[in-house]
Amino acid sequence: EPRDAFWYRPDEVSEYQGDNDYAAENPPFGANFTYYLKDGYQSKEAKRQEREAEVGEDEDVPFPGWNGLEEEIREQGPIVQVVVKDSTGTVVNRVTGPTSPGFHRINWDLTHADKGLVDPGEEIPESMSDNGFLATPGTYTATLTKVQNGEVTELSGPVTFEVTPLREGTLEGAPGGEIASFRQELETFQQELTAASNTLDEQIDKVHALQTALARAEEEAPDLVKRLHDARSRLLELREEMEGSEAKNQIGERNPPSPSSRMFVGYRALGTTYGPTEMHEKTVAAGRSELANIQDRLSELAEQVIPELEREVRAAGAPPLENGQD
Template sequence: NIVAFDESPKKEGLLYVGTDDGLIQISEDMGKSWKKQNSVAGVPETTYVSCLKASLHDENVVYVSFENHKNNDFKPYILKSTNKGGSWTSIVGNLPDGEVIWNIAEDHENPDLLFIGTEHGLYFTIDNGVNWTKLSAGLPNIAIRDIDIQRRENDLVLASYGRGFYVLDDFSALRDLKKIEDKEDYIFPIRPSLMYNQSSPFGWRKKGHFGDNFYTADNPPVGAVFTYYVAEGMQTPKQIRKKEEAKKIKANEDIPYPSFEEFTKEDNALKPYILFTIRDEQGKVVRKLKASASAGMKRIVWDFRYPATGAIRKNGGKNTFANEGGGLPVMPGNYTVEMAKVVGDQITPIGNKQSFITRSLYNQRLAADPATQKLKLEMQELNRIFSGVNQEFSLLKKQTGLVKLAIKATPNSTLEMMKQALEVEQKLDSLNTVLYGNKSLSKRYKASPPSLNSRLSNAIYNSWGTHEPPTQTQIDDFKIVQNHMDQIQQDLKNIKADLRKLDTELDKIKAAYTPGRL
């Protein structure tokens, strides 16, 4: 029975056929005549031909794989012919026993880059089979029965046995692996990055309101993908100690207990990391991203956005805006990215600078207009200021409430102190109406003028979901908020000064502590 078939893409009519009893038959005249090979050196007779793959680059080259597990033989068999199947040479290389081979794929650009699907995953070689490396990040230990390549995007598509499909997005970095053979840090070439906004077909992110029983697969993250290599990882003192202790355990040696000075040094040590700096055509820093300091080949995605300008908050000890949650989108154009390693307070550039281009999907919208970019940067700055105003307002409101409680709880406080506190509270209420609107009217469904916060939301946050220029309404709202900011900031400073005066009076009567008085 015929179980493997392929036609040379370089020569019409050059056909290869493999059977389930180990035969290979070759025709060079579209099947009018055939040459039969009853056996291949190094392969047991009647071994199942699992795949035949004619080269995309050379009509004389063809690859074949066999699998013999039904005869309790789990060795990998993969061979190459450079004379249209006239003779065969094994390219098993360093493949381990037990890796039955099911499929072969050849890169459409680099003839030395091959992929094979095996019983336990996926392997690739960049030297035509001399050395094989397993690709396992994100891929379970499963049989890969079919492989295909999406040539436009350089995506590797895998079909597994019983575990669905897997896609390796843009494997083009594998073509340049020889550039890191000298063990230097390196950022691989970056393909043109398409800017677009993801749709929400189910009303919200991912599954929307459909629940867990509704299956959806994650899309690749939107952004410029940086594939990079770190030759030597950086470790904390604790990680170094643990590594040394593991060696001693393996050697059956005693492990000394660290001193308290060593523990203190470990506890106070800053975790090293890799810092990526993205710049525009003028060399201005657009964004900085942090990544793990571990060694190896990795990826990080920049979401085409400026850094978040909202006030910094802590969430579970982690900066919410560390890498994710960026600000407004940047303009399409040319950018560069560089790497540096950060250890303690030392920043050391590593690797190379890599240039890349971003452009709108289909090139239909938003040319790189300097005026639009300038306006969006001004919006970013206004968002930074307004976010600070929000946080300062909330802090002053909280402090005022605590000051009132302290006045009530202190026996020798005066009515004048409470009067001053109520005046501060009244000023904050008036400012609250300007910033956030009249709640008394809104909860009774009475129309009221838009608040500065709602205008800012319309002007800035609605721009986050588009790469198009702001509308005239958004520009008008932006200018209205911008014109109010100086007065709002001055009002907050005056209220803060009034609170500090009250703090002085509370100290005199030895009132209970309130935040801001120390």
């Protein structure tokens, strides 16, 4: 019968500077899953290498053919995962484990999958349990699956288990539903803030590139020089509103509240088992409101002002930008 997974916030271990001090590692925090694979699963490359290892010392290693090698390069998987779902059937996280034969034990650290924006060049991680927010107590299921070349196969499960608090807090915490709602709002805020920050950086780089291109133009364009400088200044002012003063940040000086600082207040709300307070909820709401105002002005610059400047820079006889407009 599945055992409960205890819910708490692990503390950092303090070092003791004494003689003959010994400490063993604690069991991993979260829910431990044990599974057995009779034969295991191998990639085409691993199977080929296994066959080649059996070739005698004086024998030639057979060539698998260019098509065979191309198939190895293109293959995805195999991956064995435990898929964790909550009581509504929503996937909370996926934990990847070994694919070799035998018994294996893997651990879910009771976090949701990271909902931050995904970089287009980012690889699929071996585990989705990094940087996600802590799940709340409740009933969960775990299902063992295999993923290979786009095919998902259920191997075992689902198994139902409970996540239960290790102890009652001194103060009454927020209800689980309220914590879940706040987490979803904070994840959306995080995505919006990251997207705006990325757009801001891209537009600052683009204006800098336009200034470089204009310096190589065939015509004198003092008005364009001034307008590019003004666009750059407006972008930097938006960055300061969103992230604080760059000069103050360099030395750790305190800034006025900003969307970035308000988001981290929300992070702290989910850094305990008590959940958010009214102050946390109002702070995140204020941050999202401030960000919406910044997004409106950033959109005007990115979609109207800077594209028009780019067209005029090209008309002045400047070289084009990479991936830019002619």
